[in-house]
Amino acid sequence: MAGKGDTLQVIGEGPEQLFPDEAQLTDSERQLPAQAGEPPPLIAESDKRTLPIPDTGVVVQHKNLPEVTPEMVAQAEAIQTLKLLQGWPVAKINRYTGTQAKWQTLVTWKIDSGRIGNLHEISLVSSDDSKTRYRIIIANVDQKVPVDRQTTSPFNLTFRENVIPTGSEVYVQVRSTDETSITVDGIITGTES
Numbered sequence: 046m047a048g049k050g051d052t053l054q055v056i057g058e059g060p061e062q063l064f065p066d067e068a069q070l071t072d073s074e075r076q077l078p079a080q081a082g083e084p085p086p087l088i089a090e091s092d093k094r095t096l097p098i099p100d101t102g103v104v105v106q107h108k109n110l111p112e113v114t115p116e117m118v119a120q121a122e123a124i125q126t127l128k129l130l131q132g133w134p135v136a137k138i139n140r141y142t143g144t145q146a147k148w149q150t151l152v153t154w155k156i157d158s159g160r161i162g163n164l165h166e167i168s169l170v171s172s173d174d175s176k177t178r179y180r181i182i183i184a185n186v187d188q189k190v191p192v193d194r195q196t197t198s199p200f201n202l203t204f205r206e207n208v209i210p211t212g213s214e215v216y217v218q219v220r221s222t223d224e225t226s227i228t229v230d231g232i233i234t235g236t237e238s
Contacts, residue, residue: 126206132163132238142228144221148180152231153216162209164235167217169200172228180218184209209235 139152151169156162164183171177175195181188181202190196209215219229 132160132236135162135233135235135237137233138231140228140230141219142226144224144226146221146224148218148220151217151219151229152233153214154233154235155214156209156211156237158212160211160237162213162215162235162237164204164207164209164215164233166204166232166234167202167215168232168234169217169219170198170230171200171219173225174198176222176225177227177229178220178222180220181216182218183207183215184213 135154137152137154141149141151143149154162167181169179174197177196177198178192179190179196179200180192181190215233215235217231217233219227219231221227
């Protein structure tokens with residue numbers, strides 16, 4: 046074991062035990078143990094790592110690749126959007142009959158986890174338009190259908206390319222204005238992919 050101030054010798058080819066607090070010899074470079082509070086030693090940077098790649102101003106185009114135009118990008122995006130909007134057909138149908146003045150869920154469509162919905166249409170018809178009020182929620186956002194006004198049914202709302210995120214819901218709620226009996230049919234159509 047070499048002590049402080051001793052001359053170090055490299056012995057043999059195999060692995061050797063390194064001892065803390067002793068100077069070590071790596072190849073031909075002497076490694077001194079770090080002292081508490083000392084900054085790490087500075088290591089000179091290689092020129093290979095610090096020199097930037099020269100800018101020749103020439104962009105190399107691969108011979109086999111076509112030039113991409115903005116029209117090609119727009120077309121690819123349109124195709125991707127179409128793929129998102131196509132999928133399995135969805136038709137949710139339900140009927141509510143009652144006298145409740147509080148909101149009652151008529152029809153619901155929940156987008157499955159990992160899927161995207163595309164809402165096509167919401168269709169509603171009531172037995173008594175003057176006594177029926179609607180609340181429509183799309184992607185968990187209330188669409189603020191006026192509840193102080195009468196609507197005439199059939200009441201159809203058509204949507205185009207209306208993407209509904211995964212896990213969200215589309216639903217319709219109804220209520221009677223004065224607890225008069227109403228019968229309301231609701232249909233939600235769309236696709237899910």
